[in-house]
Structures are given as C-alpha cells and as structure tokens.
Amino acid sequence: MIKLEVKKNAYYDSVTLMIISKEIKKLNGVSEALVGMGTDLNKEIAQNIGVSTPELDNAVSVNDFFVAVSCESEAAFQAAIQTVEELLNKKSAAKASAYQPPTLEGALKIDPALNMAVISVPGKHAADVAQSCLDNGINVMLFSDNVTIEEEKALKNYAFEHELLVMGPDCGTAIINHVPLAFANVVKSGDIGIVAASGTGTQEVSSIIDQLGGGVSQVIGTGGRDLKKEIGGLMMKLGLDALRNDPQTKVIVLISKPPAKEIATEMLERAAKAGKPVVVCFIGGDRKEVESYGLVAAVSLEDAAHKAVALSRGERAADYTGFTMGEQQAEKQAKSIAGRMAKGQQYVRGFYTGGTLCDEAMKLMIGSLGHIYSNIPLHAEDKLPDAKGGKSREHTFLDFGDDEFTVGRPHPMIDPSLRAERVVADGKDPSCAVIMADCVIGYGSHPNPAEDLANAIQTAKAEAERAGRHLCCVCAVCGTEGDPQCLSRTQKQLEEAGAVVLPSNAQATRFVARILANLRQEG
Amino acid sequence: MSKLNELFGQQLHVVNFGIESFCDDLVSQKVDAIHVDWKPVAGGDPVAASNLRKLKKPELASKIDAANREALQRILAAKPAIVGLGIAGEVIPGMTQKTILHAGPPVTWARMCGPQRGAVIGGLIYEGLAKDPAEAEKLAASGEIKFDPCHMHDAVGPMAGVITASMPVWILENKAFGNRAYCTINEGLGKVLRFGAFDDEVLTRLRWIERELYPILKEAVAIKGEIDVKVLIAKLLQMGDEGHNRNEAGTSLLIRELVPAILRCDRTQEQKLNAYNFINGNNHTFLNISMPAMKCTLDPIFDIPYCTVVATMARNGTDFGIRIAGLGKDRWFTGEAEMVKGLYFPGYEEKDAARDMGDSCITETGGIGGFCMAAAPAIVQFVGGQVSDSIHYSTKMYEITVGEGQSYKIPALDFRGSATGIDLRKVMETGIRPVINTGIAHKNPGVGQVGAGIVYPPEECFKTALAACAEAWAK
Numbered sequence A: 001m002i003k004l005e006v007k008k009n010a011y012y013d014s015v016t017l018m019i020i021s022k023e024i025k026k027l028n029g030v031s032e033a034l035v036g037m038g039t040d041l042n043k044e045i046a047q048n049i050g051v052s053t054p055e056l057d058n059a060v061s062v063n064d065f066f067v068a069v070s071c072e073s074e075a076a077f078q079a080a081i082q083t084v085e086e087l088l089n090k091k092s093a094a095k096a097s098a099y100q101p102p103t104l105e106g107a108l109k110i111d112p113a114l115n116m117a118v119i120s121v122p123g124k125h126a127a128d129v130a131q132s133c134l135d136n137g138i139n140v141m142l143f144s145d146n147v148t149i150e151e152e153k154a155l156k157n158y159a160f161e162h163e164l165l166v167m168g169p170d171c172g173t174a175i176i177n178h179v180p181l182a183f184a185n186v187v188k189s190g191d192i193g194i195v196a197a198s199g200t201g202t203q204e205v206s207s208i209i210d211q212l213g214g215g216v217s218q219v220i221g222t223g224g225r226d227l228k229k230e231i232g233g234l235m236m237k238l239g240l241d242a243l244r245n246d247p248q249t250k251v252i253v254l255i256s257k258p259p260a261k262e263i264a265t266e267m268l269e270r271a272a273k274a275g276k277p278v279v280v281c282f283i284g285g286d287r288k289e290v291e292s293y294g295l296v297a298a299v300s301l302e303d304a305a306h307k308a309v310a311l312s313r314g315e316r317a318a319d320y321t322g323f324t325m326g327e328q329q330a331e332k333q334a335k336s337i338a339g340r341m342a343k344g345q346q347y348v349r350g351f352y353t354g355g356t357l358c359d360e361a362m363k364l365m366i367g368s369l370g371h372i373y374s375n376i377p378l379h380a381e382d383k384l385p386d387a388k389g390g391k392s393r394e395h396t397f398l399d400f401g402d403d404e405f406t407v408g409r410p411h412p413m414i415d416p417s418l419r420a421e422r423v424v425a426d427g428k429d430p431s432c433a434v435i436m437a438d439c440v441i442g443y444g445s446h447p448n449p450a451e452d453l454a455n456a457i458q459t460a461k462a463e464a465e466r467a468g469r470h471l472c473c474v475c476a477v478c479g480t481e482g483d484p485q486c487l488s489r490t491q492k493q494l495e496e497a498g499a500v501v502l503p504s505n506a507q508a509t510r511f512v513a514r515i516l517a518n519l520r521q522e523g
Numbered sequence B: 001m002s003k004l005n006e007l008f009g010q011q012l013h014v015v016n017f018g019i020e021s022f023c024d025d026l027v028s029q030k031v032d033a034i035h036v037d038w039k040p041v042a043g044g045d046p047v048a049a050s051n052l053r054k055l056k057k058p059e060l061a062s063k064i065d066a067a068n069r070e071a072l073q074r075i076l077a078a079k080p081a082i083v084g085l086g087i088a089g090e091v092i093p094g095m096t097q098k099t100i101l102h103a104g105p106p107v108t109w110a111r112m113c114g115p116q117r118g119a120v121i122g123g124l125i126y127e128g129l130a131k132d133p134a135e136a137e138k139l140a141a142s143g144e145i146k147f148d149p150c151h152m153h154d155a156v157g158p159m160a161g162v163i164t165a166s167m168p169v170w171i172l173e174n175k176a177f178g179n180r181a182y183c184t185i186n187e188g189l190g191k192v193l194r195f196g197a198f199d200d201e202v203l204t205r206l207r208w209i210e211r212e213l214y215p216i217l218k219e220a221v222a223i224k225g226e227i228d229v230k231v232l233i234a235k236l237l238q239m240g241d242e243g244h245n246r247n248e249a250g251t252s253l254l255i256r257e258l259v260p261a262i263l264r265c266d267r268t269q270e271q272k273l274n275a276y277n278f279i280n281g282n283n284h285t286f287l288n289i290s291m292p293a294m295k296c297t298l299d300p301i302f303d304i305p306y307c308t309v310v311a312t313m314a315r316n317g318t319d320f321g322i323r324i325a326g327l328g329k330d331r332w333f334t335g336e337a338e339m340v341k342g343l344y345f346p347g348y349e350e351k352d353a354a355r356d357m358g359d360s361c362i363t364e365t366g367g368i369g370g371f372c373m374a375a376a377p378a379i380v381q382f383v384g385g386q387v388s389d390s391i392h393y394s395t396k397m398y399e400i401t402v403g404e405g406q407s408y409k410i411p412a413l414d415f416r417g418s419a420t421g422i423d424l425r426k427v428m429e430t431g432i433r434p435v436i437n438t439g440i441a442h443k444n445p446g447v448g449q450v451g452a453g454i455v456y457p458p459e460e461c462f463k464t465a466l467a468a469c470a471e472a473w474a475k
Helices: A014-025 A040-049 A054-059 A074-089 A104-110 A123-135 A149-161 A199-211 A234-244 A261-272 A287-292 A301-312 A327-339 A355-369 A417-427 A449-466 A487-496 A505-522 B003-008 B020-028 B046-056 B058-077 B114-126 B133-141 B200-224 B229-237 B248-263 B269-280 B287-301 B369-375 B377-383 B387-400 B424-430 B459-473
Strands: A002-007 A030-037 A065-071 A116-119 A139-142 A173-176 A179-182 A189-196 A216-221 A251-256 A278-282 A347-352 A396-399 A432-440 A472-478 A500-502 B013-017 B032-036 B080-087 B099-102 B146-149 B168-174 B180-184 B310-316 B319-324 B333-336 B341-344 B401-410 B416-422 B436-441 B449-455
Touching (some): A002 A054, A002 A074, A030 A074, A139 A149, A149 A234, A199 A216, A234 A261, A251 A301, A261 A278, A301 A505, A472 A487, A500 A505, B013 B020, B020 B032, B046 B424, B046 B459, B058 B459, B114 B133, B114 B200, B168 B287, B319 B459, B341 B377, B369 B387, B369 B401
Parallel strands (some): A432 A472, B099 B146
C-alpha cells in the first residue's frame, strides 16, 4: 500500500531528508520511501519510485513536508513515521575530533611553540622528517628504525651543533619534563637524570626507581648506535652535559651496552667531571674500569636503580643482588619447584618483548649455563639460524622485538601474540623446565599485555601437567603503579595464571638460575 | 647552560609523525600534542619526488614563490561584476554557428560521456542544425561541428557545459583587469540540457529563456547597472552558501539586486512575473554567476612566468583537466575523471552515475565551493558528515594554497579568509588534492541530477603538470 503523511508549513533541509529516506527504506515492511518537501522535483521522484498519490500531487505545496511510503501494513507505516520523527530530532552526540595537519608546516601554524617531535614513520623517510624538525628548532625523538648510520651521523652532527636532541633512531623511551614519550612509564618526578642507549633497559631502571620511592628529572634516550665509533656518543655527551648543568638533577645514570673502548673512555672521563654522583650501567661491562674514574658501577639494571636511589638520598651505594622476598625464601621456593619437575626437564626458555631485558637476562645467567642459543646471542656461535620458524635449542632466549619477528607486524610490546604462541609451543617440549617472560607495561605498550601471556601460561602449564610434568613460568613486570595498566594489577593477573612473578628482571633471572642449579643437583 | 637546559624549563609541545597512539597517549595526559597526518612526499612516487626536488632548488624556488605571490595578488585584486547579457554567437570570442562549446578539457565526440552527448544533440536541434536526435548524432560525428572547451573561449559551463551560438549568456567583467567571462542562464534542476536531456520540454524551455527571459534580464541589468559579484559572494558565504553546491543565498541576493529593475522593465506584468518566478524557482540561478565570476578572477594569472598556481580545473565526464598559470592557456594536463562520492536521491545509486563533470569546479580553483564547505553546514551531509567534517575539509585546503582570501571569509573558521591559489607543488608534496563539492549527473542523457557529493581531481593531472614544470624551468 502507498501511504502519505503531510506536515503543512514545516521546513527541513533537503539533505537531512535524503538521509532519512534512506534509513526509512531499510525498515521492515517498507519497500520504497521518500521523505521530502513538496517540490516539483520531489513529486517527480515520488512518481518515478512509485510512491506518488493524487493527494501528494494536488494538495502538497512546496512549503509542506511529506513522508510517502510504499509498505506492507499500517503498522509498518506508523513505524516509519515514528522513525522519521526520531531522526529529525536526533542531535549529533559525537564530539568533534581534532584537526590533523598533513605537514609540519601545518602543525606549526596551529602551535608555533612545538619543541619536541616524536617520529615513527617508515625508516627510509624518517631522516627527512627529522631534519625538517631540526631545521625548525624542534628536538627529535626518532622511534623509527632502518635509518642508515650515515643519516644518523648527519642528523646528530647538526643537532649537536645546534644543541638539539636527536633521541634515536630506534629509540623507544624518553621522559622529558615529566612527559613520557612513546614507550615510557609513569615515573614520579625526582632528582635522578638518566641518559640511555637502551629502551627497555631504561624502562626497567626508571620503573624500579619509582618502585623504590625515588623519581626522575629527565630520561634522555640516545638510540642504540649512539656509542658506536661512527657516531661517537654525540647525544650521550649532549645529554650528560645538560644533566650536569640541570639544577633539578642530583644523580646521573648512564645506561648502555658496553661501548667501544675509546668511546667508553671518553664518556667516563666526561662523566667523572660531572660534579655529581654518576651510576654507570654498561650492561655486562667491566666494573673496574668504571670505578677507576671514581664512578659507581652497576651490576644490573635493577642495581643501577637501587644505587641511584641510595645516592639521591645521600646513602652509600651497595651492590644489590638479593631477593625482595629474602634469600632463604627464594632458595626454598626454587628448590620446591625443581623438586616437582619430571626427569629430563632441564632447560630454560626466555621469551622477551624487551631486547635489553633479554640481553641482561642472558648475561646474568650465562656463567652457569655455558651456551644460550638466541637470535641476539652473546656469542656468535650460539646464534639460532631460524629463530622464528625453527625450534628452540637447549637453553634458548628470544627477543621478539628483533627484526626477524617484526617484519610486517607491530612490535611485540604492542602485539604480544607471537610470543604467547611460543610459550604454548615450548611448554610441550619435555626438556623444557622453565619459561621466562617479561611483561612491559606503560604508555605505548598494549593496553593489557599480561592477558595473552597469562592465557598462554595457563594453557602451557595445564598441558604439561597432563603430560606428567611441572612447567614453571617466571615473569617480571616492567612498570609502575601509575601506569595505565598498573603494576600490581598486571602482576596479579600473571600470578593467577600460575606464574611466579619477581619484582625485577634481574631477580627473575637469579631465581631461574637457582631452579636450574637445583635441577642439576638432583640430576 | 645549553639550549637543551632551556628546554628542561619549558612546557613540552609535541608534534607526532607516524604511530597515532603515541599522540593519543600524550593527549590523554593533557600534554599539548598534534598528530600530523603524514604521508610520503608525492605519495612515494620517485619520479614526482625528483621533479619536486628540482623545483625546490633555491634559485628556482624563489622565482616560483615570487610568481605565486603575484598570482595570489591578482586573484585577490579581482573585481568580478555582472555587466550585461548577450547572445553567445555575438559576444563570445571565436564563437561560430557550428561551434559547440563544452565543459572540461578538449574531448572528441567519440570520447564524450552520455550526458555530454545528449547536451550536444539538444544543442544541435535547438540551433536548427539537426531536426532530430539521429540527424544530430550524425552531424556531431561528421567532423563538421567544431567542439571546443568553454575555457578556451573565456566561458564556463556547468555539467555538460554546452553553449551554442544562439544561447543567451551572462557577461561578467573583472573590473580590475578588464577581462570578461561568459556563462549561460541556469535552466533549473531535473530534465535539463546540462544533464544531457534534449526532449521537447527541454528545448521549449531553452527557447523560452532565449525569447522571454533573456530580454527581460538584459533590460533589467541595463537599468540596474553593473552588479558587484564580489560583494555578493562575500555575503553568501555568511549566509550558508559555498557558491558551488549551495546557491540559495546567492540566488536570493541576486534577486534583491534584480527585482526592482525587472519591475521597471518595459514588459507586461505577466512576463515580469514569469521571469521572476523562473529565477526564484531555481536555487542554482546563482551558480551561473559564481562560475564566470571565478573564471574572470582567475584568467589574469595566466602567463605569469614560473607560476605553479592552478589556473583552471575542469572536467567533461570523461577527463579531468587542469591548467597551470605559468605554462599557459594551451596546455591541459588530464586524467580520468573520478566517480563522485556522495548522497544519492531516492531511487538512485552509484551505478547510475556519470563521472565527474562540468566547469563548476572553477569555484574551488578560486577559493570558494568545496574550499568554503565550512561556510555551508546545511550541505555537509552530502558527504555523510558532520559540521566538524566540513571544517576539516576547509581547513585542510590551507595546506595546498599560496595564501588566504581577503574578501571571501568563513564564519565558522573565525572569519578566516578562504584558502586561495592552489599551488601545484604543495598538492604533490602533501598528497592533498583540492576538494570539490559537486552535483552528480545520471550517466544516461536526460535523466538529470541523481545526487551530490564531493570529488577530487585525479592525481595524474598534477603529476604530469609537475613534470612539465620541471621540464620547462629546471635546467
């Protein structure tokens, strides 16, 4: 049936009415609909689509609003009328989104005070974008990787000369003026300044500083290649000098893998002149050399945090190699876990989303194990040929953030699913005793990175149990209570899945070493 | 104290390129942060990027910048005014009895789209050159008829844009430069020649326009004197029009100018009333004023050496063509006209639509139309959008123009002058194409308008134009 409803002298915008017509047509029992003002054009359209009536043609004027519907029943028509009313009176609730300019030029028109750029565009374009920011006096955090060392050199030379930061390339973490950039944690403000060539290493140190009640003034990233000879530590120098001159900074922490000899000498000489205590964490490096300059050497990332907090409180900086739960409790627990394992369970598998954390764990553990196979091995001969597609070998540690795993997919701190699959896969290996995993929270990371991991741990443990084995999963969460994901909530999630959760990567590593030692004694 | 220590004392203002969530995190912490909708230069096309680099070499770049500033000055200085009406064959330069002007870049009869062919058929019958459609098609294909773009004859035409010798046209003059532009009288919506309809109803209306309406309008303009169109466009932007797809305010303003003069014409009451009713009954009457107004505004920028400003954008339902001021009037750079994205009238959908068509995007070329979408909230729903979308569209256009208007201002942007003077280099650099508000024609001749929406010029036009600039100027 064809039904018509007319409202005399009611004006609605034709576009609104066209949209409403479309909506009405979708209703059940409605085959055609036209909602419009009584113009000749609309009458003609009504004719064309078969909803015209003599009344529409003769009695409806250009100032009248009409609803013409071809429908199955009176009820369908009434429903249509009601929907028209609702749609006419609907106000948009969606909030206006911010305008996104397409160029730096456009962004500067909106905010001429821009002073920091975070750049994560594809590597081959990154240097151009970074240079255009530097040209405008804007500091740069360069998250992108695949920037050539020549490009890095050119950017940093320019930046050093102009006293601007180029944090990166491949720099994931910085906290400038208490603003966490990219992958960073919500750390209390305080008097410890950090310059670091490592992303997750920095997150670990700054998070533990926060957990110990300390705080940071600035956290400056340099990118992993800054201390290579080609770059000469330009950004570490710039950062170190700035922290030396910064009245808010009382203690300085330097974090890096052990640099080339001459660069190390240059940095340590410069640090020795800082006039403030400097904690140096050259992960796995030579502590004697550091101490020969009168600087404080850290034996782990956790230790660097403990020492920095102690120094900022005017206390003595002693090595921290213990357990928060206490030595005895740790040994007791490790022994009990080892005791429940089946014969043949003897290897550790470390599956990491943070590269520096993976590296640190291997360095802290290698002494007792001999070989650790990895995609980022400590010794070249321990390199796994096909880390992603192949199987683990004896003691294996994998950095899921390494290039092999990130081709065509986001970093595992954003998408931890590949790592979770590997936890389940290796849990089936009868020789696997312990699975170690990090869980990095904070800004930039997945909104709940523990979820995938917890599910995988639960599955892996249950399957091992069914096969008559006891699989132990040891985790450390890198983050703070203030992070959006929340440290204690994340830890609880993992504990509820059956993981043993330690307060730091170093403690987790020491704990696993104790389990393995117990296994060897029993074996 | 280094500059870095100064930074430690400042509030952080962050600009983010790449992963958008980094910016969201900052915004959620109430940090001042802007996300740049970054794209690789020239969409990653290495040839275009290389041409762009050539044009960016300092010496050439400063010549281009100076030329473009000159072009902007000329556009802003323009003073379009209605100075009269005339018959195409008598007033349009180069017009002959057997010339048919059409919209867009040059196109042969063989490549013309449905509605444009329909309009040509109608035009030939209207001129008495053919007695029926079959004869018209034969004549059109014979080579006897000269097809030429309106743009090559100081004219513009909406949709099919067909102008034949007997048609009355508005005459506009740019009082600052003395050049003129011509455009037919808008026939209304539905079954009309510009959508390719050519039946008796259409031809009868065209004859009525020629014999009844034209003499009255001509006399009225003569009585009234020149009408300053720049002022009308400035006003209509404050009244919810953008001068391309919405012309209700413009038409009303024009009527206010004309009616007192129409009343004084030496015609019968009925003739005057019919004339009034016709222009009043067609919301798009003013489109055929805003188009030639922008046409005569832009023409003076041709032949400024080294000027990369887009002087023309036009389409014929087959090709989209642009002309670059510094490369002259004879060089068109074309690509396949795109399908319009928009809202269809009830009963129609995209498969019914013709490709983008008409000279009406001369309005965007001059800085109104889509560039002023934020001024016309009533039609933003054509793009399925909200008012905030329209503001984004207009705001984005500042990224690709030499500067901003001084007379054409957008209330919703705090009366900011509209983005004016499209710079070819910026289009290629940002990957942002000029946004065009437009009507959608049915692909078959004579059905008429089936919807409205937005469309962009194909990237190809800009790429080939850029290459031509590099070839001409970069030694």
